[in-house]
Amino acid sequence: MEYTVKQVASMSGVSERTLRYYDKIDLLHPAHVGTNGYRYYDQTSLLRLQQILFFRELGFRLNEIKAILDQPDFDVLQALATHRAALQRRLYHLHDLLRTIDRTIDYLQGEHSMKDEALFEGFSPEKQAEYEQEMRDKYGSETVDESVRRWNNYSPEERDTIKAQGEAVFRAMRDAINEGHTSPAAQTQVRALQQHIGHFYECTLEILRGLGEVYVSHPDFVATFERIHPDLPNFLHAAIDYYCDQHTE
């Protein structure tokens, strides 16, 4: 099946001008061009267009997108998985914005005070990373020592039990993933996680929240959890955040 510019435009939602522009900058060529000069697109070009739109949605520039798509070892399936994770992150990011709205409304109605900085929570992505860095500095190194100390205090049998418990938690988490991060199943597992961590160091809500941040920012954690399930890092982050919110207010 072949499509003209107009058809592709109406199908994908981009303008005809955009398609011609993408052709000109060598980002997306039609499958072939007729002797009359008309552009004809096939399914392969449509899939490429879909990729372009995903990257664009995620804020990439067109030349970056071109560079990525033109890599000889570019893997569509892997790219889609990455898009999925990124969009998932944006989803939680949207939740932050919604919370910021609610808190601003409450604040304007005089129900509580609010730091000026909190007016912008959920907007900037760079600030996000900054915040995560802070968290790691704050709760990372201090607690590592403590955790090693505690771990060494357990007997080998206890250690096995604890390890099994930890694995059970993350398996249960994975199973709860499509019930939503606010689901009772997920929340129960967050509590279990907090108890589990208690074996290593005192896990306050504040620390727990910090851990949630680390789980999506620290590559090691991300890699580990993604092997269990591609969305697990984001899911854990969201579930923990929600849990902490519930138990704070």
Added chain:
Amino acid sequence: MEYTVKQVASMSGVSERTLRYYDKIDLLHPAHVGTNGYRYYDQTSLLRLQQILFFRELGFRLNEIKAILDQPDFDVLQALATHRAALQRRLYHLHDLLRTIDRTIDYLQGEHSMKDEALFEGFSPEKQAEYEQEMRDKYGSETVDESVRRWNNYSPEERDTIKAQGEAVFRAMRDAINEGHTSPAAQTQVRALQQHIGHFYECTLEILRGLGEVYVSHPDFVATFERIHPDLPNFLHAAIDYYCDQHTE
């Protein structure tokens, strides 16, 4: 408390250049300017900046934002509520994108076929409106006649019962709103809604889905449901969509 450009920039995530630009185009003036020419922002200007960022996030152009914010009867609280609803819509929109990714992955792995058009579900907002229009044309006028005919066939007592049933459904929906649109409570109510509508005309899944679209696009419905709860239109849409997905595959 007063802030300089740099402070506001780091706080809000926008660049210093952007702040100066917003000043120049009269979108956001600092609270006052020192004799040295320095810009100083206070909380009022921060709140205005927050508004600007919300509108910008939603795709408004700066001159449009200026026009809106400069309306003498502009109501911050109402605006925040509107932002909330719009962001909620975007949230469901993101879910569409995630679904499109999953379906594309499955398709590429040869697990099922896929219409070319389905590659782009969730991308364009204009197409969304187009689709909704189509839906209304398709299921709107045809079924209106039918519905009137059926309604007239009921006795006054029956009509009261049916009306009460309808109200009960939407009240229950409102109560289920924070349990998520996939929650059993919400899904039960979608089924109840389908049965309720059955009093007027045969409510197939296809029609039900069409109704879900109408609930967020037709101003009358939106207004009615928003009076019950500001998020109800979007919530209904999402819950119905999810319900139909579950019962289709």
Added chain:
DNA sequence: CTTGACTTTGACGTTACGTCAGGGCGTATG
């Protein structure tokens, strides 16, 4: 064979900034 919808290629305009250059302000330090 004409009409009207569709296509093409330029060329210029626009939005929302980024990125310098060139120069003042402010305060901590030698």
Added chain:
DNA sequence: CATACGCCCTGACGTAACGTCAAAGTCAAG
């Protein structure tokens, strides 16, 4: 007191990703 250093200012030009015409060729239907 000078000077260094970071922050502030104002132009001015550059850029990305198109939008918006204009002028002209193409194609299917009536």
